Structures are given as C-alpha cells and as structure tokens.
Amino acid sequence: MCQLLGMNAKNPTDLTFSFTGFAQRAGRTGDHVDGWGIAFFEDHGVRHFVDHQSAIASPVAELIRNYPIKSTNVIAHIRKATQGVVNLPNCHPFVRELWGNYWVFAHNGDLKDFAPRLHSHFRPVGTTDSELAFCWIMQELSKSHAGVPSIREMTLTLRELAARIARHGTFNFLLSNGDALWAHATTHLCYTERAWPFSKVTLSDQDLSIDFSQRNSRDDRMALVVTTPLTQNEQWTPFAPGELKVFVDGVHQDF
Amino acid sequence: MCQLLGMNAKNPTDLTFSFTGFAQRAGRTGDHVDGWGIAFFEDHGVRHFVDHQSAIASPVAELIRNYPIKSTNVIAHIRKATQGVVNLPNCHPFVRELWGNYWVFAHNGDLKDFAPRLHSHFRPVGTTDSELAFCWIMQELSKSHAGVPSIREMTLTLRELAARIARHGTFNFLLSNGDALWAHATTHLCYTERAWPFSKVTLSDQDLSIDFSQRNSRDDRMALVVTTPLTQNEQWTPFAPGELKVFVDGVHQDF
Incomplete structure (x- = not known):
C-alpha cells in the first residue's frame, strides 16, 4: 500500500512543512x-x-522540502509497490491532458481482476493498476462531457466511476485539474481544514512544529487530505468507505 | 526566440556539464x-x-546542474517569450501521451497565422503557438498510424508535418518518445556526436572543461543537438533549412 497527500488552497500556499512530515513515511516512520x-x-x-528513489534519499525530495513552491492544488504519493515494478513510469502521480486542462491522479490500493476496455486514446505508459484506472476514468469523463463540466457535475460523474472501479478492490485516490481536489476513499483517507485564526501544529511523524497564524492571513484557507493524520493537534475527519469528497478554495463542498 | 538543447545517447548519460553551459544563456551569455x-x-x-524563473536564478535548475540524472533522451529549452505570457503553462518542453508513450516537445521560433483545426483530443493548456503546433502534430500522428510506427516511418510522417507548419514561420523543434530524438530546423540547429575515444571539451558559454575520455567507456555514444554550438573544440554540423534529422543510440540515422 501507499500513502497519499493532497492539498487544496484558496491562495497559493507552500507545502514544505506538511511534505517534510509526509516524507518521513518513506523509510523512517513507514516503509x-x-x-x-x-x-x-x-x-x-x-x-x-x-523519483524511483525513496523520498528520504532523493535529492529531488530534498529540493521540495527546502524550496517553497506556492500552489493551490498539490497531490503527493509515496509508494510501496504492490503491482508493477519499481521504475519511473510506475511512479505516481500520473498526468494527462483533457479538455485543455492537465489532470493529476494518485492512487493508494490494489485492484483485482480490473481489465477495463480502453477504446479511446488514453493509454498507460507503465504497468500499474493505478495508471490503468486513471486512463479509464479519463476515457469515461471525455465520453460523459463534451468540455470541462462544472465542479458539481464532475463530482457526480466521478462518484459513479469510482464506485465501478472500487468493486475491484481498494481504491483511495486523489485527482485534480487545478480548479478543485477530488478525493475518494474505500479504506483510509482523512482531511482537515485550516483557516483564520490558524494555530500552532505539530507533525505526527517528526518533532517539528509550526505556528500557521504567523504565516497566513485572514483571507487564507486550505484543506489537506491524507492517508493517516499528519499532525497531532488538529481535527482530522475520516472519510466513510465509498465516500468521494471535493474541495474548492480550501473548503469541503457539500455535494 | 529561444534556445534548444537535445541529447540522444546509447547508454544512460548525465547532462550536467552541457546543461551548465546551456543555462548560462538564460541571462549571462544570452537574454x-x-x-x-x-x-x-x-x-x-x-x-x-x-520553471518560469530564469535558468540562472531557479533552484530547480541548480538541482539539475548538480544532480546527475542519467538519461538516454533529454530535451531542454530556455525561453525568451515572443508569443504567450510568462507563466508555467507556457514553459517548454510540453508532454503528452500517445500510444502508451510519453512524447516531449520543445520549439524555437515564431509561427504566423497558424490556426490549425484541432478536432481530436489534444488541446493546448497554455497560449503559445508552440504547444498548438505540438497538439496538431500529435493529432496528425495519431491519425496517420494506428500504433507506434517504426522510427523510419515516424521520421517520414514528421517530415511532411514539419514542412506544413514551417510555412507559417520559424519552426526549429525537438521531439522524443524515449526511443529516438527528432530535430527539425528552419533557421538554427546544429549537432555533434561523441564516441570512443572521446576528448577533452571546453564550454563556449563558461570557462569550464571536461575530459569525456575519463567518464565514458568504449560502448558509450551520444549525440547533442543545440541552437548554437555548446563547446569550442568539437565539430558542430549545422542543419540545412527545412531539414529533419533523427538520432538513435547516439548516432544520426540516414533516413
């Protein structure tokens, strides 16, 4: 199994603190x-x-821990291989273009007897069940909508598609096109929202704290979605099995 | 106009030396x-x-100069904007998937009155003429071949497509799918091949030399394609206007 981390923010926000804790799971607090x-x-x-190296050893991961890239939607993944060899084409997240938008996808889980018909133009490059599921989702989305649908419509379509794939096994995933973050759980995912006045939080995986009230303004909002809670002193809400949630401007949407 | 750098190698090779010289053109020896x-x-x-920062200032470029990523096909680009604003979606190279392969494309030049009909599924995300040309090439390739064609067939198809786009202006480009490197020039491109016994070479853009005979073996071969010569003491062969060349296993192919 693998570990997922997603962020959706109202304003461009860096993820160096959360990624630092998350990356510990690649060898220190996880395998x-x-x-x-x-x-x-x-x-x-x-x-x-x-990178096919672990997120502890990788020079690229060190760059990410130290270089504050400001973003409104982030998807991260650390892998413990269950299907597919350890090589670059099998590293999540995967990226495809649809309707003139990039789509980013990462999966935690294991699908059995999953062999959908790919009759369209999205094809996996690597050998994971995850990239196959992503290509099938892209294919079905492109058949369901002529152009980028509203976030609400996208959510309804994705709910149907996710349920069909989840019959084949564990299908926790994160998906974004830069406008919203979609997250689906069959086993483990939880989320937290951060907003003014913000608070001081401590990582679960490393002895490191940060006072977000010093770094954020009244207008900032963000939501984090992760396999298991990243911090000790925030409220993390678990997803129910089969639940698909969507986050826009740092807030969980009720549809 | 922009600057292009491509490498095609028989065995995985790092590009730190050449990229160091090339990156100087982003502010020091070029604008x-x-x-x-x-x-x-x-x-x-x-x-x-x-990165939308210059290759001199960017922390990501510093990583590339210092972290020897070994690769058989590399495409690099430094941009001086002529069309499209300076932002991330407009940074070359662009990536798309076709036939279960990633395709990477970078362009130097400027196209006028280029508005091809995109009736397939490849759409630009940014606003450059370059990404539009790439999407059109991907569309036409997918119509011309049912699956990955041979490198020879690909070359013949690309020659026709490149000539059609080049009617609209300057169209120097690099394209790779990991198996070969294609390069097309209308104005400036040149290439060199490196092979055993290798030699000591000095960058044109920086006072830095390297003795490749100390770093390569008898079985290594590589070709470099670049807008203007990267080194002082190697033979760089200029492309003729309208010429499309292909490189496989570090060697220029005669078709």
Whole structure:
C-alpha cells in the first residue's frame, strides 16, 4: 500500500512543512520506499516531480522540502509497490491532458481482476493498476462531457466511476485539474481544514512544529487530505468507505 | 526566440556539464530569461522540470546542474517569450501521451497565422503557438498510424508535418518518445556526436572543461543537438533549412 497527500488552497500556499512530515513515511516512520512523486498546480500549469528513489534519499525530495513552491492544488504519493515494478513510469502521480486542462491522479490500493476496455486514446505508459484506472476514468469523463463540466457535475460523474472501479478492490485516490481536489476513499483517507485564526501544529511523524497564524492571513484557507493524520493537534475527519469528497478554495463542498 | 538543447545517447548519460553551459544563456551569455524547462527520459518514464524563473536564478535548475540524472533522451529549452505570457503553462518542453508513450516537445521560433483545426483530443493548456503546433502534430500522428510506427516511418510522417507548419514561420523543434530524438530546423540547429575515444571539451558559454575520455567507456555514444554550438573544440554540423534529422543510440540515422 501507499500513502497519499493532497492539498487544496484558496491562495497559493507552500507545502514544505506538511511534505517534510509526509516524507518521513518513506523509510523512517513507514516503509514506503519504492519511489515517490508530487505535482503542484500553478494556475493551470503543473510542476511534476517523480523519483524511483525513496523520498528520504532523493535529492529531488530534498529540493521540495527546502524550496517553497506556492500552489493551490498539490497531490503527493509515496509508494510501496504492490503491482508493477519499481521504475519511473510506475511512479505516481500520473498526468494527462483533457479538455485543455492537465489532470493529476494518485492512487493508494490494489485492484483485482480490473481489465477495463480502453477504446479511446488514453493509454498507460507503465504497468500499474493505478495508471490503468486513471486512463479509464479519463476515457469515461471525455465520453460523459463534451468540455470541462462544472465542479458539481464532475463530482457526480466521478462518484459513479469510482464506485465501478472500487468493486475491484481498494481504491483511495486523489485527482485534480487545478480548479478543485477530488478525493475518494474505500479504506483510509482523512482531511482537515485550516483557516483564520490558524494555530500552532505539530507533525505526527517528526518533532517539528509550526505556528500557521504567523504565516497566513485572514483571507487564507486550505484543506489537506491524507492517508493517516499528519499532525497531532488538529481535527482530522475520516472519510466513510465509498465516500468521494471535493474541495474548492480550501473548503469541503457539500455535494 | 529561444534556445534548444537535445541529447540522444546509447547508454544512460548525465547532462550536467552541457546543461551548465546551456543555462548560462538564460541571462549571462544570452537574454533567454522567461522561464525554462527540461525533460529526461528514463526508459519510457519522464522526469519533467519547468520553471518560469530564469535558468540562472531557479533552484530547480541548480538541482539539475548538480544532480546527475542519467538519461538516454533529454530535451531542454530556455525561453525568451515572443508569443504567450510568462507563466508555467507556457514553459517548454510540453508532454503528452500517445500510444502508451510519453512524447516531449520543445520549439524555437515564431509561427504566423497558424490556426490549425484541432478536432481530436489534444488541446493546448497554455497560449503559445508552440504547444498548438505540438497538439496538431500529435493529432496528425495519431491519425496517420494506428500504433507506434517504426522510427523510419515516424521520421517520414514528421517530415511532411514539419514542412506544413514551417510555412507559417520559424519552426526549429525537438521531439522524443524515449526511443529516438527528432530535430527539425528552419533557421538554427546544429549537432555533434561523441564516441570512443572521446576528448577533452571546453564550454563556449563558461570557462569550464571536461575530459569525456575519463567518464565514458568504449560502448558509450551520444549525440547533442543545440541552437548554437555548446563547446569550442568539437565539430558542430549545422542543419540545412527545412531539414529533419533523427538520432538513435547516439548516432544520426540516414533516413
């Protein structure tokens, strides 16, 4: 199994603190050592970093811990291989273009007997069940909508598609196009929201604290979604099995 | 105008020396300060780095200068904006997936009255003429071939497509799918090949030399393609106007 981390923010925000704790799970507080990756949306552009080294050893991960890239939507993944060899094409997150938007996807879980018909133009490059599921989702989205749908419509379509894939096993995933962050859980995902006046928080995986009230303003809002809670002193709300949530401007949306 | 750098190698090779010289053109020996990017193929996976800062100032470029990523096909670009604003979606190289392969593309030049009909599924995310040309090439390739064609067939198709776009202006480009590097020039491109016994070379843009005979073995071969010669003491062969060349295993192919 793997570990997921997603962020959706109203204003561009850096993720160095949270990523520092998250990356500990790649060898120190977890055994997710088979590669990692992270994608940052800046407007509708994407910075995409993947490495088949662990997120502890990787020089690219060190860059991410030290270089505050400001983004409104981030998806990160550290991998413990269950299907597919350890190589670069199998590192999450995956990126595809649809309707003139980049789409970023990362998956935690394991799908059995999942062999959907790919009759459209989205094809996996690597050998993971995850990238196959992503390509099928992109194909079905492109059939369901002629252009970028509203976030509400996207959410309804995704709920149907996620349920069909989840019949095949564990399907926790994060998906973003830069406008919203969608998150689906069958087993483990939880989220927290941060807003004014903000507070001092401490990482669960490392003895490191930060006072967000010193770094954020009244207008800032952000939501974090993660496999298991990243911090000790924030309220993390678990997803129910089969639940798909969407976050816009740092806030969980009720549809 | 912009600057292009491509490498095609028989065995995975790092590009730190050449990139160090190339990056000088982003502010020191050139004025290409409106962002940069580089993509490395490792097998069929891609590491893709883009930044809208100049390649001199960018912490990501510093990583690339210091972290020897070994790759068989690399495409790099430093930008001086002529069309499209300076932002991340407009940074080259661009990446798309076709036939289960990633394709990486970077362009130097300027196209006028270029408004091809995009009736397929490849759409630009940014606003450059370059990404539009890339999407049109991907569309036409997918119509011309049912699956990945041979490198020879690809080359013949690309020659026709490149000539059609070049009617609209300057169209120097690099394209790779990890198996080969294609390069097309209408104005400035040149290439060199390095092979055993290798030699000591000195950068044109910086007082830095390297003895490649100390770092390479008898089995290594590589070709470099660049806008203007990167080194002082190697033979750089200029492309003829309208010429499309292909490089495989570090060698220029005669078709």
